[in-house]
Amino acid sequence: MNTLFELSEKLKKREISSLELTKAYIGRIDEKNPLLNAVVHKTYDKALALAERADKRLAEGNAPLLCGIPVLLKDNICSEGDLTTCCSKMLSGYRPPYDATAWKRLEEQGMVLLGKTNMDEFAFGSTSETSCYGAPKNPVDPSFITGGSSGGSAAAVSAGFAPVALGSDTGGSVRQPASFCGVVGLKPTYGAVSRYGLIAYASSFDQIGVFAGSVKEAGVLFGAIRGTDSHDMTTCAGFYSAGKRQDGELSAASAGRRLKLAIVRELSDGIDEDVKNTLERARAYFSGTGAEIAEVSIPSLVSALPAYYIIACAEASSNLGRYDGVRYGHRAEGAASFEELAVKSRNEGFGDEVKRRIMLGTYVLSGGYYDAWYRKACEVRETVARGFLKTFEKYDVILAPTSPFIVPRFGEKRGAADLYRADMCTAPANLSGLPAISVPSGTDRNGMPIGLQIIGNRFDEETVLFAAEKLEQGLKPQHDTWGGYAC
């Protein structure tokens, strides 16, 4: 498969047109998607129109790098007039009247939208199995899950349905499926990318992230979507200095530096043997490159996962209050009062996991329990953030597993506790608003991909990408993804 850079070269030299490229990707999706179920809504008419527009721009010369390149969006990222349903019956038929800022920025660069990808309902989950359209399948071996919640985007990039895709990461939903499908997944710093037009799960954690076949490509896409936005007051220009990397290119300052990495005990305790071995290989590799690497402890991390689930469910229960059968999507028949309409619509429209989260969230926010649960979780959140900051006073980045366990087959890992544990290594970065990336780093006993994570300090994507690229150079395995990316 071609990288973004190779495709862009070909487009610029007019060896291929964006229309031809778009049709080639459409052909690939139509051929393979019936088995993989990675794409749930196709926007082919829009894609062909955008491709024609891109070709005109390319013919004029001076088109941006991303002009004419196809992309897919997770089904919770709005694009004007296109189905965007969070893979929930509750939003069936919903076509937003506006574009998410992240997509708008890509469209301005000339990118071509092919469709929306499969996900856990409202992004609650780690397997993508709660989608109302059925689960996507892992392109490396379809008897394995893709992970989630952005499983469709991860599978799509892995299978070569698009060179890059966007997802969202509230507790790990970009990094974990990227790890399971053998691609790169970057969750930026909270506030680096506008959430405008991203359908909310837990607003103080949600970030749009990117999937790509390589770290460099992920860096380019991140550079295209990041930045302040008057529609999202949490966005921040950050501390990206002029010389800092914004576009996938290493700055001179990074290129020659000696990295200092920390391995955090609490993020690598109790993980599967195969994941542990991959982490050990990465440790040895980094030592061999002359980097400084040491084990540290952030004791508060043992409470990070419960704190994450308390706060995430609290925010979700409040965010999902808007689905009342009046304003959006599914509306129950035959209700005699507003209350009955809301109750029936919500009961029919939401799946079991969504209901579970709303009940948990309402419980931890309710009078009498607020102090015991919600407030305490917020205190843990502060302590965890301080622990990370202290670590970054001495170290550039943290090296950690992405998932504590190897890719499950369909039917394995069913209990709620097992599923919630999936976020053990990823949710801490969301609790603290830190940038983190998952990079393919090894293969498990079943031949399935294992990703490792690089976590960095706030707004220091430059160092995260730099370290990730080193990891990629050292450990990248080759997976046969169905004639997809790795080939």
Ligand code: GLN
């Ligand atoms: N698995 C986590 C959850 O269910 C993370 C999901 C996400 O990042 N959207 O909350």
